[in-house]
Amino acid sequence: MDYDFAITGGTVVDGTGSPRRTADVAIVGDRIAAIGPGPFPATETIDATGCIVAPGFIDLHSHADFTVLGHPCAETQLAQGVTTLVTGNCGLSPFPSHDSGQAGAQWPDAYGFGDAVTAARPAVNVGLQLGHNTLRVAVIGNEDRPPTTAELGQMCAIITESATAPGVVGFSTGLIYIPGLFAQSDELCTLVAAAATAGLLYSTHMRNETSELAAAVEEAIETAERAGARLQISHLKAMGPENWGTVNRALELMDQARIRGVDVTADVYPYTASSTDLSSRLARWAVDGGLSALLERLADPETRIRIADELRSRFGRDIDPDGVVIAALPSGEFHRYIGHSLSEIGADRGTDAADAALDVLAAHQGSVSIVNHAMSEDDMRSVLTHPQVSVASDGAMLAPAGPGRPHPRSFGTFARVLGRYVRDERTLTLEDAIRKMTSLPASRIRVTDRGLLAPSMAADVVILDPNTIEDTSTFDAPWQLARGVRDVFVNGIPTVSGGDLTGHRGGRLLERSAA
Structure with a gap:
C-alpha cells in the first residue's frame, strides 16, 4: 500500500x-x-x-483553556513539540458559569466550552477538566463556609454531567485559591468520589507548598484514597529556603501510598520559580468573599494594617519579597513596575514590601500576577527524576508575543528538559524524559491512543x-x-x-x- x-x-x-x-x-x-x-x-x-x-508531547498541566480560543495556532507549544494540552487545572476552568461567578467562567457547561474549542480549530489536542473553584463559585459563591447538603449534591451532579461531555478527562482543585481554600475534607472527598465514579482523574494544586508540604500531600492522598480516585499532584515543589529538601518526604509519602494501592503520581516544571496570583499570598480571612471583599478590607485602614502585618510575618519564612516579581496586571498606577520585585517597589516608594504588595493589589482590583523565585534546583531535580513524575508546564501562553513578563515555562518547559537536563547535564536519559512527556501523562488521563x-x-x-x-x-x-x-x-x-x-x-x- x-x-x-x-x-x-x-x-x-x-x-x-x-x-x-x-x-x-x-x-x-x-x-x-x-x-x-x-x-x-x-x-x-x-x-x-x-x-x-x-x-507528540502531552502537557498534563496547562491553563490554555483561557487562551486557546483567542490563539488556537499555539505556536509556543508546537515549537516545543507539544501536541496535547490538558487544561482546567488548579481548580480553574471556563465552566460552569454563574451570574455572580468569577472572571473567565463564560460557558454554562463543559459541552458549551468543548463546542467552542472545536469551532476554534486548535492546532493541538485539548483535554478539559472541571475546576472546583469555578464549580464552587457557581453553586456557593466565594464565602468561607461548607456547602449545604443540597449544594453538595448540586456540585456532584455537575461533575457527573461534565464527565459525559467530549474532551473532559479530569476534576481539579486549587486549595490555595478563592474559594477552594475554604473547602474541608468532607466536601473534597464527596466531590472527588463523584469524579472518580465518573472515571475522571483528580488533579490538585495542594493546600500548602511551604512549611506544611508534607501535611498537604497527606491530605491529597487521604482524599484520593477515601474517594477511590486516581490522584495527580500538580507541580510538586517546596517554596522557601527553610523548606527546601521537604520534597523528598513528599515523594516518600507518594511511594508509600502507591505500595498501599493508591494510584498517585505527580508532575513538575524545570524551573525554580513559580507563578500565581499575588492575592494567594494573603491570609485566608483576608480573601473571604473574593476579590471584591478583599478590596473593601484594604480600603479600611485598621484592617489593612492587620493584613499587612500577617503578610509581613511570612517574610523570611516562606515568602521572600525579593523574589516576588510582578508579572502582569491591568493598566494603571503600578504598570511600570512589571518585572520588579515587591522589595524594589517598596524601596522606590519609601515603604516596605508588605505595604507595596497591598498598594499594588488595591490599585489593580486585586488582579495581579506574580513570578515567585523561591525553589531549590536540587529539589526540582529530585522531583524530575522520580519515575512517577511527568513533565508539565503549568503555562497558559500560546501566542509568541504579548504584554507583561509571563513565566518562561509556557515557552520552554519541554525543550528545557531535553536540552539542559538530558543533553547538557544528563540528569535524565532521553528515553526516560520522553516517557515522562508522552506515555506517562497519557496513562494518567486514560487516553489510550496517544503517547x-x-x-x-x-x-x-x-x-x-x-x-x-x-x-x-x-x-x-x-x-x-x-x-x-x-x-x-x-x-x-x-x-x-x-x-x-x-x-x-x-x-x-x-x-x-x-x-
Whole structure:
C-alpha cells in the first residue's frame, strides 16, 4: 500500500522508555500505520536522519483553556513539540458559569466550552477538566463556609454531567485559591468520589507548598484514597529556603501510598520559580468573599494594617519579597513596575514590601500576577527524576508575543528538559524524559491512543534535533520560542515543517477510554 507520509532515517524513541532504535515511521490519515525498517512507499517522504522521532508531547498541566480560543495556532507549544494540552487545572476552568461567578467562567457547561474549542480549530489536542473553584463559585459563591447538603449534591451532579461531555478527562482543585481554600475534607472527598465514579482523574494544586508540604500531600492522598480516585499532584515543589529538601518526604509519602494501592503520581516544571496570583499570598480571612471583599478590607485602614502585618510575618519564612516579581496586571498606577520585585517597589516608594504588595493589589482590583523565585534546583531535580513524575508546564501562553513578563515555562518547559537536563547535564536519559512527556501523562488521563509511537496510535509525531533543542525564553525576556523542533504532526496533519508553521491545524478534543 501507499502511505501518506513516510519518516525515514530517524532515531525512534517510542515513549515507552525502551532504548532508541533506527526505524522508519509511516502515516495514513490520522494514524501511525507502520514502524520498522521500511521502505514505506508514500506520497511524501520526510528525511529525519540525525533527528529523534517521538510521540507528540502531552502537557498534563496547562491553563490554555483561557487562551486557546483567542490563539488556537499555539505556536509556543508546537515549537516545543507539544501536541496535547490538558487544561482546567488548579481548580480553574471556563465552566460552569454563574451570574455572580468569577472572571473567565463564560460557558454554562463543559459541552458549551468543548463546542467552542472545536469551532476554534486548535492546532493541538485539548483535554478539559472541571475546576472546583469555578464549580464552587457557581453553586456557593466565594464565602468561607461548607456547602449545604443540597449544594453538595448540586456540585456532584455537575461533575457527573461534565464527565459525559467530549474532551473532559479530569476534576481539579486549587486549595490555595478563592474559594477552594475554604473547602474541608468532607466536601473534597464527596466531590472527588463523584469524579472518580465518573472515571475522571483528580488533579490538585495542594493546600500548602511551604512549611506544611508534607501535611498537604497527606491530605491529597487521604482524599484520593477515601474517594477511590486516581490522584495527580500538580507541580510538586517546596517554596522557601527553610523548606527546601521537604520534597523528598513528599515523594516518600507518594511511594508509600502507591505500595498501599493508591494510584498517585505527580508532575513538575524545570524551573525554580513559580507563578500565581499575588492575592494567594494573603491570609485566608483576608480573601473571604473574593476579590471584591478583599478590596473593601484594604480600603479600611485598621484592617489593612492587620493584613499587612500577617503578610509581613511570612517574610523570611516562606515568602521572600525579593523574589516576588510582578508579572502582569491591568493598566494603571503600578504598570511600570512589571518585572520588579515587591522589595524594589517598596524601596522606590519609601515603604516596605508588605505595604507595596497591598498598594499594588488595591490599585489593580486585586488582579495581579506574580513570578515567585523561591525553589531549590536540587529539589526540582529530585522531583524530575522520580519515575512517577511527568513533565508539565503549568503555562497558559500560546501566542509568541504579548504584554507583561509571563513565566518562561509556557515557552520552554519541554525543550528545557531535553536540552539542559538530558543533553547538557544528563540528569535524565532521553528515553526516560520522553516517557515522562508522552506515555506517562497519557496513562494518567486514560487516553489510550496517544503517547506512544506504535501502529494504530494517533499520528501525533515530533521530529527534533537532539543537538540543538533548547529553550530561549527567560524571566527577563520571556516572549521567545524554543528551538530545535523541526517537524510536528497532529492527528496526521503536518503542522510544523522544517521548523516553520504550515498553517494547518489538526487538533481535537481528547477521547478517554472507559477503564
